[in-house]
Amino acid sequence: MSDSKERLAESISALVDGEISEIEMHRILKEVGIDQDQDIPINSADSARGIWQRYNMVSASMSGQPVAKIDFSASISAAIDAEGTHRVSIVSRFVSSTGRFAIAASVAMVAILGVQQLNTPDPASADVIQFAEMDIKSTEQNTGPAIQFPSGFQPSIQARTVSAGGNNKTSQYLVPVVQVPKTEGQQFSEKELRAYMDDIMLKHSNNAALNSNQGMLPFARVTKSEARSSKE
Amino acid sequence: MLVKQLLNHFKMAAFLAAIFAHGPLVAESMESAYDLIARMAKASKELSYKGLFTYEYRGQLRSIKVVHLVREGETYERIVHMDGPEREIVRRGDDLSCLRAADMLLRGSVLKVNDSYAKLEDYYEFYIRGDARIAGRKVSLVEVLPKDKLRYGYIVGIDKETGLMLQSVLLSQSGKPLERFQYVDISFTADLDNFQLSSEMAESEDMEVNKSACLEANQKIEPAPSLWEPQWLPPGFVLSSYQPAGADGQESWMYTDGLAVFSIFIDSTERSRKFPPLDAKLGTTVAVLTKAQYKNQHYAICVVGEIPRATAEQVAKAIAPSSLDRLSTSSQAK
Numbered sequence: 001m002s003d004s005k006e007r008l009a010e011s012i013s014a015l016v017d018g019e020i021s022e023i024e025m026h027r028i029l030k031e032v033g034i035d036q037d038q039d040i041p042i043n044s045a046d047s048a049r050g051i052w053q054r055y056n057m058v059s060a061s062m063s064g065q066p067v068a069k070i071d072f073s074a075s076i077s078a079a080i081d082a083e084g085t086h087r088v089s090i091v092s093r094f095v096s097s098t099g100r101f102a103i104a105a106s107v108a109m110v111a112i113l114g115v116q117q118l119n120t121p122d123p124a125s126a127d128v129i130q131f132a133e134m135d136i137k138s139t140e141q142n143t144g145p146a147i148q149f150p151s152g153f154q155p156s157i158q159a160r161t162v163s164a165g166g167n168n169k170t171s172q173y174l175v176p177v178v179q180v181p182k183t184e185g186q187q188f189s190e191k192e193l194r195a196y197m198d199d200i201m202l203k204h205s206n207n208a209a210l211n212s213n214q215g216m217l218p219f220a221r222v223t224k225s226e227a228r229s230s231k232e
Numbered sequence: 233m234l235v236k237q238l239l240n241h242f243k244m245a246a247f248l249a250a251i252f253a254h255g256p257l258v259a260e261s262m263e264s265a266y267d268l269i270a271r272m273a274k275a276s277k278e279l280s281y282k283g284l285f286t287y288e289y290r291g292q293l294r295s296i297k298v299v300h301l302v303r304e305g306e307t308y309e310r311i312v313h314m315d316g317p318e319r320e321i322v323r324r325g326d327d328l329s330c331l332r333a334a335d336m337l338l339r340g341s342v343l344k345v346n347d348s349y350a351k352l353e354d355y356y357e358f359y360i361r362g363d364a365r366i367a368g369r370k371v372s373l374v375e376v377l378p379k380d381k382l383r384y385g386y387i388v389g390i391d392k393e394t395g396l397m398l399q400s401v402l403l404s405q406s407g408k409p410l411e412r413f414q415y416v417d418i419s420f421t422a423d424l425d426n427f428q429l430s431s432e433m434a435e436s437e438d439m440e441v442n443k444s445a446c447l448e449a450n451q452k453i454e455p456a457p458s459l460w461e462p463q464w465l466p467p468g469f470v471l472s473s474y475q476p477a478g479a480d481g482q483e484s485w486m487y488t489d490g491l492a493v494f495s496i497f498i499d500s501t502e503r504s505r506k507f508p509p510l511d512a513k514l515g516t517t518v519a520v521l522t523k524a525q526y527k528n529q530h531y532a533i534c535v536v537g538e539i540p541r542a543t544a545e546q547v548a549k550a551i552a553p554s555s556l557d558r559l560s561t562s563s564q565a566k
Contacts, residue, residue, distance in 0.1 A: 203495070213490065
């Protein structure tokens with residue numbers, strides 16, 4: 001056996017044992033394809049399928065199961081060929097797509113109360129937006145609704161989900177990203193809500209400085225200036 | 233195949249042998265890592281120091297100057313933000329002897345909660361990850377990993393000489409750093425005795441120190457005397473402070489497991505009534521706001537903290553009128 005065949009045999013042995021890696025699996029499948037292209041018969045000692053068959057026989061005989069040497073593969077592929085293709089009716093396709101649209105419309109009706117400063121993008125803000133995009137992707141929890149924008153939204157809204165200010169005045173500060181499901185109509189003032197969230201976060205961080213062992217760290221997380229700048 | 237099986241057995245045996253051989257070592261390093269953390273809790277309060285630290289979150293950097301003094305058993309702190317709009321916080325007069333729930337948990341004191349004992353080691357694993365140099369000082373790096381998915385992990389750098397935490401990196405559940413807190417300069421030997429604690433800036437906040445949350449050793453933590461009560465808490469979290477509703481109609485609770493903290497705010501004011509349920513996020517701090525209605529009164533319930541969003545959401549969902557209140561209501565009904 002050549003070197004490559006030896007490695008193939010090892011991979012197939014792993015497949016029999018159920019310990020195969022995905023890469024090895026792909027290699028075996030590729031090898032089976034090559035064998036078929038070259039018309040190597042299954043009972044040839046070197047073919048991938050031949051090795052597979054022999055290993056299975058050895059395994060079966062070792063565990064005391066009856067040993068059989070039947071190859072179903074040809075009849076199975078013939079049966080698959082003979083089967084008719086499934087057809088999708090136009091009506092059901094329409095129904096399923098409208099269903100999907102309805103779900104998307106109801107799930108994704110999310111309003112983002114974002115950062116006001118980002119409405120006027122300037123060249124300097126490019127970096128900041130990039131950071132914020134990283135932010136959205138890498139936050140493991142908050143990704144869901146924030147990036148599923150309904151079609152009716154302005155593209156600028158996307159920039160508004162960003163947690164950083166865009167212009168020079170505030171680019172150093174983080175501003176809370178607030179997500180509101182827009183289901184019950186907007187009876188509240190965005191400004192009031194933002195002020196409320198700022199207030200709560202500030203209270204939490206001040207309290208955390210006393211009640212945790214992180215020393216000065218909580219003071220750094222939220223600052224009053226942020227609260228103020230976002231209220232403006 | 234036989235060869236492969238044999239090889240596998242051998243690998244397994246070698247692996248097990250390695251574990252057994254290594255076992256005592258692991259236990260030893262865990263113990264001392266925990267000791268370091270416990271020492272850190274004490275140091276941050278009892279030492280006098282002044283320094284400069286940075287806080288980094290997703291490419292944004294802040295620098296903050298800090299003075300921490302201990303005089304006659306009381307602590308004084310001044311925190312000055314060095315960039316951006318001016319901000320100065322002065323906090324005076326916290327008792328050195330005042331230990332709060334988080335201090336107790338970290339220092340390994342016994343805390344009784346509902347007749348069971350809260351212990352930090354039940355929820356985190358501690359590993360020493362070697363030495364480093366931070367702010368010109370030698371530190372030991374300790375990795376603190378949560379045993380469940382309800383809280384975050386940390387890498388902390390602890391000064392070898394004094395035990396003060398000079399670095400803290402918050403880790404997401406997949407082990408990615410979320411924020412970094414790090415001293416760039418610190419001195420313990422400066423003439424702090426002559427240091428004037430007057431404010432440097434025109435605009436200075438004097439922060440109140442709430443001493444009502446101080447605990448005695450072995451004290452049992454009682455639930456807050458409130459209409460509301462969380463029916464579920466992430467295991468290991470205990471009540472560390474409670475503020476009853478004042479004129480602003482806002483009640484607040486703070487819970488800690490020794491390292492992580494979160495707050496619950498419940499509002500019954502007119503303005504909060506109008507707010508919809510929402511999620512908010514500022515850096516590593518998340519907030520989940522939900523609404524509740526009880527006896528024809530609307531409430532806004534907000535959970536805020538440096539915890540995974542899913543945890544905050546679960547806590548927020550589980551807040552309900554306390555069993556005491558429900559009992560009294562049902563007896564009135566009869």
